[in-house]
Amino acid sequence: MKNLEKHIRERRSVRTFNQRVLTKEDYETLCTFIKKVDNPFGLVVEFCFIENMNCPVVVGTELYVGAKVKNSPYLNEAFGYSFEKFVLYAQSLGIGTVWIGGTMDRTAFEKAMNLKDDEIMPCISPVGYPSEKMSIREMMMRKGVKADERKSFEEIVYLNDFEHPLNPDDAGDLFLPLEMVRLAPSAVNKQPWRMLIQNHFVHFYLERSKNFGGGKIDMQKIDLGIALCHFEIMANDLGISTELIIEKPDVYAKKELEYIASYKLNG
Numbered sequence: 001m002k003n004l005e006k007h008i009r010e011r012r013s014v015r016t017f018n019q020r021v022l023t024k025e026d027y028e029t030l031c032t033f034i035k036k037v038d039n040p041f042g043l044v045v046e047f048c049f050i051e052n053m054n055c056p057v058v059v060g061t062e063l064y065v066g067a068k069v070k071n072s073p074y075l076n077e078a079f080g081y082s083f084e085k086f087v088l089y090a091q092s093l094g095i096g097t098v099w100i101g102g103t104m105d106r107t108a109f110e111k112a113m114n115l116k117d118d119e120i121m122p123c124i125s126p127v128g129y130p131s132e133k134m135s136i137r138e139m140m141m142r143k144g145v146k147a148d149e150r151k152s153f154e155e156i157v158y159l160n161d162f163e164h165p166l167n168p169d170d171a172g173d174l175f176l177p178l179e180m181v182r183l184a185p186s187a188v189n190k191q192p193w194r195m196l197i198q199n200h201f202v203h204f205y206l207e208r209s210k211n212f213g214g215g216k217i218d219m220q221k222i223d224l225g226i227a228l229c230h231f232e233i234m235a236n237d238l239g240i241s242t243e244l245i246i247e248k249p250d251v252y253a254k255k256e257l258e259y260i261a262s263y264k265l266n267g
């Protein structure tokens with residue numbers, strides 16, 4: 001994707017659409033894209049468009065994209081990674097989306113997606129062209145979760161151990177991939193990702209927020225999948241190759257921190 005950094009910086013959740021139906025060209029471009037979205041967990045995330053649907057927080061479009069994945073380990077991280085790739089691709093075409101994991105009639109969407117017993121549909125998103133003006137409800141929602149704010153770099157990135165926050169000026173080539181994680185969307189804007197840099201590895205941890213218990217559908221593990229996506233695609237864009245490895249490092253981490261996965265950087 002061209003201008004990746006720009007698209008990540010400019011993306012925001014869109015809940016107010018301008019009623020215009022997607023052009024045939026945009027619809028077909030997205031259809032082609034959703035057939036080949038991958039993730040480093042090797043799980044198949046199956047996307048489909050659903051028409052004539054509604055969500056309480058969304059106005060101005062009835063077209064949605066849903067995605068489902070077989071019940072398996074790392075389903076949330078894989079889903080987060082793949083779905084965010086879709087979100088960013090839509091952004092690059094000027095198409096708005098918003099991750100919806102809670103504020104929907106889940107039964108209706110699962111039925112529309114023809115969900116089977118061994119499948120999970122964690123989130124969906126409306127698709128359409130953003131309206132110039134946000135609905136009052138959307139403005140209030142954004143205010144409620146401080147959607148325009150993010151934690152500082154030092155709050156989420158550490159060097160060698162969790163005692164040493166990393167100053168962004170000392171992050172070198174990794175600054176941009178890590179900064180792209182910092183700007184990512186997350187459920188209720190909790191930003192639960194923490195990154196620990198050690199030698200040629202970047203380890204990703206989840207700092208679980210209160211009242212976000214992990215179930216089969218685990219919104220905060222989805223957030224970690226989004227973080228992995230932003231990191232990997234930005235690093236690759238800069239010519240840094242990455243390999244996903246799941247091997248917990250031998251480092252002290254407080255009990256709220258759960259190890260998720262690491263990227264080995266290969267130059």
Ligand SMILES: Cc1cc2nc3c(=O)[nH]c(=O)nc-3n(C[C@H](O)[C@H](O)[C@H](O)COP(=O)(O)O)c2cc1C
Nearest residue numbers: 012013099100101102103147185186187188189222
């Ligand atoms: C996994 C996930 C689930 C989300 N679920 C909802 C939801 O149910 N309803 C909603 O209005 N926004 C939802 N959001 C959007 C977040 O509130 C939003 O990304 C966050 O506040 C940051 O705002 P931004 O996306 O505009 O940067 C979700 C985001 C993520 C990543």
